[in-house]
Amino acid sequence: MESPRATSGSRRARRRARPPRRGLLYVSLATVAVVGATAAGTVYVKAHAGDNTVSSAASPAPSSSAPASGEASVEPVARPAVDRDAVLSSALGKVTVPSGAEVSAAVLDLDSGDSAVHGDSAFDTASIVKVDILATLLLQAQDAGRHLTATEKAYATKMIENSDNTSASRLWEVIGKAAGLDAANKRFGLTSTEGGDGALWGLTQTTAADQLTLLQQVFGDDSKLSEASRAYIQGLMKTVEPDQRWGVSAAADGSRYALKNGWLARSTTGLWDVNSIGRVTVGGTEYLVAVLSKGTVSQAGGVSLVEAAAKAAVGSFTESTQSSESSESAPASASQ
Known part of the structure; x- marks a missing residue:
């Protein structure tokens, strides 16, 4: 049996040996260091506890402030609308047209689909109608499920490459003259072209806009x-x-072009009809171009007028496109 003193001393010893009370969760952070921060306020913390290392990162918070890099933000610039007809008319207004003469033109950019027309007067086709005659012949052959005959091909070659009138007259008869041409043109989408009377295919009436439509078919x-x-x-x-x-x-x-020209001196006035239609390539872009003229005193004068008008017409597209691209490259505003 233990003595009361011994018991009391033993109890005091046990109380002294008892470890101090601690919480259920003990974490000793030896060091806390901020090791990184973003412009949005994200903080990375590295904590060391004895031999254990704990890393944590706060989720980045959205920021409505300017980019941290300080780069300027560029607002997009809308391409200004271009009145192609007005631009074309302005360009042709700078072309010298002889007194009493008239010129009309139409252009289509095959890449963008943009087009423009200047003038809506009717003109004699002269030999440019030969493209229409051949297109009509081919459409009729397609409808009949046949190929062109050797004779038709021979006529077609001479009619287009050499502008042979006899060959054109033969094929004019094959297609049914004006009635056949007009029926095909209705399907092609031409609305202001009318075949010449009887054998007078060269006096077919047309407009620059209709010739552009025909070129689209070709x-x-x-x-x-x-x-x-x-x-x-x-x-x-x-x-x-x-x-x-x-x-x-x-x-x-x-030499990047395909074309057909027409020229005719009118017996009633002695004045010339001079026309040209086709496709040209400029700066890697393809354009369909139709230029019609009447009233020049010579064929040479008509050729000069048509060529000047063709250059101005296509130039109205290439120059306005370059101007538009230049304005797009310049930012409207920038903020830091």
């Missing part, structure tokens, strides 16, 4: 003509004889 994908028919006409228009390569070709880069 050179565009959305056409009543098959791909083979379009390629056939294009091939002939690329190989016209050398002395007939004037006209809209004046606006092209080098």
Whole structure:
């Protein structure tokens, strides 16, 4: 049996040996260091507790302030609307037109689809109608499910490459003269073209806008003509004889063009109809161009007028496009 003193001393010893009370969770942070921060206020903390290392990072908070990098933000600039007809008319207004003469033009940018027309007067087609005659012949052949005969091909080649009138007259009869031409043109989308009376295919009446529509049938994908028919006409228009390569070709880069020209001295007045239609390539962009003129005192004068108008017409597109691209490259405003 233990003595009361011994018992009391033993109890005091046990009380002294008892460890101090602690909380249920003990964490000793030896060091706390801020090791990184973002502009949005994110703080990274590294904590050391004995041999254990704990890392934590606050989620980044959204910031409505300017970018931390300090780079300027550029507001997009909308391309200004361009009145293509007005630009074309302005360009042609700078072309010298002889007294009593008249010129009309139409242009289509095949890349952008933009187009413009200046003038809505009717003109004699002269020999540019030969493209329309061949397009009509090919459409009729497609409808009949047949190919052109060897004779028709021979006429077509001479009619386009050499502008042979006898060949044109033969094919004019094959297509049914004005009635056949007008029926095909209705399907092609021409609205202001009327075939010449009887055998007078050269006096077919047309407008620059309608000739542009015809060119789209020949050179565009959305056409009543098959791909083979379009390629056939294009091939002939690329190989016209050398002395007939004037006209809209004046606006092209080098020899990158396909065209058909027409010229006719009117017996009633002695004045000339001079026209040119085709496709030209300028700066890598393809344009369809139709230029019609009447009233010049000579064929040479008509050719000069048509070429000047073709250059101005295509130039109205290339120059306005460059101006628009230049304005787009300059930011309207910037903020830090």
